[in-house]
Amino acid sequence: MAAIASRRHLAASMLYHNQVNASSSHTPTLLVHGGAWAIPSSDSAAHETGVRNALEAGFAILSRGGSALDAVQASVTILEDDPTFDAGRGSFLTSDGRVQLDALLMDGGRMKAGGVACVERLRNPIQAARLVLEESPHVYFVGAGAEQFALAHGMSLIENSELVLDRERQRLLEAQARHASGLADETFSGNEVANVTRFHDDKGPETAFTLDNHNSALDSHDTVGAVALDSSGNLAAATSTGGTLNKTPGRVGDSSLIGCGCYADNLSAAVSLTGWGEPIMKLVLGKWATDRVAAGTHPELAAREAIEYLYNRLGGHGGIILLGPDGRFGLAHNTPAMAWGIATPSGLHTGLNI
Ligand code: ASP
Numbered sequence: 325m326a327a328i329a330s331r332r333h334l335a336a337s338m339l340y341h342n343q344v345n346a347s348s349s350h351t352p353t354l355l356v357h358g359g360a361w362a363i364p365s366s367d368s369a370a371h372e373t374g375v376r377n378a379l380e381a382g383f384a385i386l387s388r389g390g391s392a393l394d395a396v397q398a399s400v401t402i403l404e405d406d407p408t409f410d411a412g413r414g415s416f417l418t419s420d421g422r423v424q425l426d427a428l429l430m431d432g433g434r435m436k437a438g439g440v441a442c443v444e445r446l447r448n449p450i451q452a453a454r455l456v457l458e459e460s461p462h463v464y465f466v467g468a469g470a471e472q473f474a475l476a477h478g479m480s481l482i483e484n485s486e487l488v489l490d491r492e493r494q495r496l497l498e499a500q501a502r503h504a505s506g507l508a509d510e511t512f513s514g515n516e517v518a519n520v521t522r523f524h525d526d527k528g529p530e531t532a533f534t535l536d537n538h539n540s541a542l543d544s545h546d547t548v549g550a551v552a553l554d555s556s557g558n559l560a561a562a563t564s565t566g567g568t569l570n571k572t573p574g575r576v577g578d579s580s581l582i583g584c585g586c587y588a589d590n591l592s593a594a595v596s597l598t599g600w601g602e603p604i605m606k607l608v609l610g611k612w613a614t615d616r617v618a619a620g621t622h623p624e625l626a627a628r629e630a631i632e633y634l635y636n637r638l639g640g641h642g643g644i645i646l647l648g649p650d651g652r653f654g655l656a657h658n659t660p661a662m663a664w665g666i667a668t669p670s671g672l673h674t675g676l677n678i
Pocket residue numbers: 359360410545546547565566567568576577578579585597598599600601602
């Protein structure tokens with residue numbers, strides 16, 4: 325019985341593999357996000373502009389026949405350079421007032437990945453991730469080792485203070501004052517009141533009860549990400565973040581962990597997530613979603629199911645962009661907003677809500 329089941333499984337996966345590789349021309353498609361959280365209306369325009377700029381840079385590469393990997397790297401570089409977002413310069417600060425960045429890049433055609441975490445002296449960690457992907461037998465570097473690897477491969481090291489904005493110093497002070505007075509973090513959830521019957525993630529402040537009418541516009545969680553399909557049929561994904569506000573130095577979230585905040589495999593899908601990282605990483609949510617696409621679920625449904633699973637299982641809040649090898653895609657979030665954009669040969673679209 326077991327042998328028959330496993331032969332059937334093998335036949336099904338070969339069929340899927342052949343379907344994925346049979347089609348010779350693919351419609352280049354790029355999706356980006358700029359974080360899922362309670363985006364205040366005063367920041368809406370900056371988010372949509374940033375996402376549009378990222379789409380234009382990435383899609384220019386896809387349109388001239390470039391690779392999905394180059395496209396997601398270019399899009400995320402633009403978003404890292406834009407201080408609107410929680411990636412690169414302008415990121416949230418750690419509890420001791422520094423910027424610590426995490427990023428991952430994955431090539432679904434070659435099944436290669438490169439990641440860096442807790443880097444403090446790189447302006448564009450996604451470029452360091454690319455160097456890890458291309459130049460190292462290893463997949464993941466952290467801290468000083470990651471910075472030295474990047475330096476040895478031609479990147480410049482900068483002072484951490486070049487990544488720190490006054491806006492973020494102020495935001496950190498406010499977050500620490502709120503924390504000291506026992507108020508909940510509503511960054512991802514808005515002011516939703518927690519449902520006591522749900523199993524709450526014990527480390528996710530977003531699931532805490534709302535204790536006041538705290539203005540979540542003071543917070544921002546703008547991790548950035550991109551997924552792409554190129555004309556050769558290859559998928560790639562990239563995610564880059566400054567992590568969560570007031571995080572303890574050395575903390576790594578979901579964004580740069582393979583299968584958590586980022587994943588790509590031509591035989592399943594490409595995904596990038598955003599939201600409070602601890603619940604996302606415990607559910608290995610990126611891989612969870614791409615496995616569903618490989619099993620035949622439409623990415624639109626798989627994206628919605630992933631966010632429902634995040635909420636129902638751990639009370640988590642976040643957003644997802646998911647792209648299949650046939651160009652079908654899905655976006656979902658359960659935060660009040662998510663900055664998103666999509667580019668195909670028919671045009672560019674951006675939005676702040678699905
Ligand atoms: N997922 C990121 C983290 O936990 C934060 C975010 O998406 O905004 O580090």
